[in-house]
Amino acid sequence: xxxxxxxxxxxxxxxxxxxxxxxxxxxxxxHRKSNFFRKSHRFLTKKEKAKLSKMESLDFxxxxxxxxxxxxxxxxxxxRLWKSLGKWLIAFLIGVIMGLxxxxxxxxxxxxxxxxxxxxxxxxxxGQTFSVFFLYLAINLGLALLGCLIVFxxxxxxSSSGIPEVKGYLNGVRVLRAFNARTxxxxxxxxxLAFSSNLALGxxxxxxxxxxxxxxxxxQAKSKTIxxxxxxxxxxxxxxxxxxxxSCGAAAGIAAAFGAPIGGVLFAMEEGSSFWSKQLSxxxxxxxxxxxxxxxxxxxxxxxxxxxxxxxxxxxAQQSLxxxxxxLPFVVMGVVGGLIGALFSHFNTKLNLWRSQYFVDxxxxxxxAEIAIIVVITTVISFGIPFLLPCxxxxxxxxxxxxxxxxxxxxxxRFYCPEGYYxxxxxxxxxSPDKALRLLYSRNKNVFSWVSLxxxxxxxxxxxxxxxxxxxxxxxxxxxxxxxxxxxRLCGSILERYFSDTxxxxxxxxxxxxxxxxxxxxxxxxxxxxxxxxxxxxxxLLPIILAVMVGKWTADLFNDSVYEHLMEVKHIxxxxxxxxxxxxxxxxxxxxARDIVTLPEIVQVREVIRVLQENNxxxxxxxxxxxxxxxxxxxxxxxxxxxxSLDSHTTEGASADGEKDRDSPGARSHPGAPGxxxxxxxxxxxxHPLQPLHPEHPFIPVFFLLARLAHNGRSQCRRGSKPxxxxxxxxxx
Numbered sequence: 088x089x090x091x092x093x094x095x096x097x098x099x100x101x102x103x104x105x106x107x108x109x110x111x112x113x114x115x116x117x118h119r120k121s122n123f124f125r126k127s128h129r130f131l132t133k134k135e136k137a138k139l140s141k142m143e144s145l146d147f148x149x150x151x152x153x154x155x156x157x158x159x160x161x162x163x164x165x166x167r168l169w170k171s172l173g174k175w176l177i178a179f180l181i182g183v184i185m186g187l188x189x190x191x192x193x194x195x196x197x198x199x200x201x202x203x204x205x206x207x208x209x210x211x212x213x214g215q216t217f218s219v220f221f222l223y224l225a226i227n228l229g230l231a232l233l234g235c236l237i238v239f240x241x242x243x244x245x246s247s248s249g250i251p252e253v254k255g256y257l258n259g260v261r262v263l264r265a266f267n268a269r270t271x272x273x274x275x276x277x278x279x280l281a282f283s284s285n286l287a288l289g290x291x292x293x294x295x296x297x298x299x300x301x302x303x304x305x306x307q308a309k310s311k312t313i314x315x316x317x318x319x320x321x322x323x324x325x326x327x328x329x330x331x332x333x334s335c336g337a338a339a340g341i342a343a344a345f346g347a348p349i350g351g352v353l354f355a356m357e358e359g360s361s362f363w364s365k366q367l368s369x370x371x372x373x374x375x376x377x378x379x380x381x382x383x384x385x386x387x388x389x390x391x392x393x394x395x396x397x398x399x400x401x402x403x404a405q406q407s408l409x410x411x412x413x414x415l416p417f418v419v420m421g422v423v424g425g426l427i428g429a430l431f432s433h434f435n436t437k438l439n440l441w442r443s444q445y446f447v448d449x450x451x452x453x454x455x456a457e458i459a460i461i462v463v464i465t466t467v468i469s470f471g472i473p474f475l476l477p478c479x480x481x482x483x484x485x486x487x488x489x490x491x492x493x494x495x496x497x498x499x500x501r502f503y504c505p506e507g508y509y510x511x512x513x514x515x516x517x518x519s520p521d522k523a524l525r526l527l528y529s530r531n532k533n534v535f536s537w538v539s540l541x542x543x544x545x546x547x548x549x550x551x552x553x554x555x556x557x558x559x560x561x562x563x564x565x566x567x568x569x570x571x572x573x574x575x576r577l578c579g580s581i582l583e584r585y586f587s588d589t590x591x592x593x594x595x596x597x598x599x600x601x602x603x604x605x606x607x608x609x610x611x612x613x614x615x616x617x618x619x620x621x622x623x624x625x626x627x628l629l630p631i632i633l634a635v636m637v638g639k640w641t642a643d644l645f646n647d648s649v650y651e652h653l654m655e656v657k658h659i660x661x662x663x664x665x666x667x668x669x670x671x672x673x674x675x676x677x678x679x680a681r682d683i684v685t686l687p688e689i690v691q692v693r694e695v696i697r698v699l700q701e702n703n704x705x706x707x708x709x710x711x712x713x714x715x716x717x718x719x720x721x722x723x724x725x726x727x728x729x730x731x732s733l734d735s736h737t738t739e740g741a742s743a744d745g746e747k748d749r750d751s752p753g754a755r756s757h758p759g760a761p762g763x764x765x766x767x768x769x770x771x772x773x774x775h776p777l778q779p780l781h782p783e784h785p786f787i788p789v790f791f792l793l794a795r796l797a798h799n800g801r802s803q804c805r806r807g808s809k810p811x812x813x814x815x816x817x818x819x820x
Contacts, residue, residue, distance in 0.1 A: 575599020
């Protein structure tokens, strides 16, 4: 009932006539279909295959034809210079706007959270319990449900982190309504409300998506939502330039959120785009620098001295370092972080897959009901668990000097304790995630009990698992840092008590966060740099690298990152850089399609229009008659190049509005009478010849050939006199 898929789950089509080879390959892997062992194989249903096939690819590759060459030779150096300067100006504007957005988001969240807890603490001091709980629940419910309603109005792409959608687009897949103005406004508003509702989520994923939308809007200078189109930006209104500016914006969002410009560039390079260049690196770094500077400038009130200050920033002391004997516990923490990250990816993927199947075509109140239930669970736990633990004396806290230069250092929560006492669990649960994270990273000793750290880490991991993927804008960076910091500080406290009293618990909290994020998000270089820039802890670079590498290696033994799983759940086609070793047993004929659409070299316009209307894909091989003495070398004309040239080739009364809708697959209808005279295609088709392939050719070299293609083309396989191209879904979009 299913179609076999490997790591590269978009390799869908097998050939019915070659069932023996396929069945032989399937039988060797049928016993390993668990999603936990995602490195092996699972089966995609025909319904999932149909959803994947509806996706359309982007034209990242330059269509080399006669028209392009004519235009290139006529362009003067002044126009080239203005285009280059325009790209730098757009990169600058992306950085400024993203810095302002980060400032607005941070201040809105801080104000909402401060007002909420000021009201709650007023009733707490008066000794009221039930009224505080119901008020707390009502505020959280109101914020979360309002954020969900905004997602209903703005569209489903507004929900969750948006990283799978951006990653799919940067790798060549057109994701519908992922970068329009409605999605941008809805994402920002929903993020502010969701992050203020005390749910186990963070702001970094939506910042990545918000930045990409800003980059797309500024570079294209047009919007169907508001009916705006600035014609002077036609030079940048193509998939290739739009992709590059989306990369700049996404990196600027991460850089401004964490105050990490280098980390933002590396995050976009490592986790986002598969197409990168030296020029793009410079422009992306420039955008990240501008966005970080703008956010710092506004957050600090235009002071002359600017500190490293983003959405999440705290300082670590530089007075005590680790010893080399502590590297072994760091390795163990990396293994534990990798195991927990793999378990999270497994259960969260199962839950999101169930959501996608159960909530499809259902009433919207079910989405609201799910969020309401999760808010109730989160509120009951965060308010009720602190009552189970005893109060601790503030005199027991051992204060240690720190170089942290941030004025608003988080303090402990008194909750319902008497004067001079505090509740360590309430300091983690009944507060904002930002303050809880700063408290976990503080250098003060004897702040938390072992029970509090273990209980908080386990509970928050459970809440993160059920919350990630709900119908609201949310990310996972901050929750993973909280979970990892709690387990890491617990490990440091145990080692401090039984081995050495000079151990700094804040270092173990930092290493725990790194290991946890590496195990779940599978980031490496970008994660290390972000943590170093975020904490200003360059002296801890070696243990961070060690924990990140061990955590990623451990988690990779079991499954892929949560982002790749979400791409599959959302049916976004994606080819990994490295194919699965199982594909070595395949030949080209086992993964090629025969029901293809081709065009002759000389064709009537009516035939071109019919092909554009009846097909959703973008590449159509143009071939000559194949003979043994004159084998054809097919070329791929793009449907967009067809559409843009129909003006000059349609007959009297024909319409030339043939440009593809950028937000929907397929071409628009072409009203009017079609042309009657045949026209030659070579002036409009891509002049790059395709490499003919034999059906018995090994599939692995073809995989790398397809991975380099950036448009929805097809490689040709010559069998007799009829070309048999590979199926469209094999192409890396």
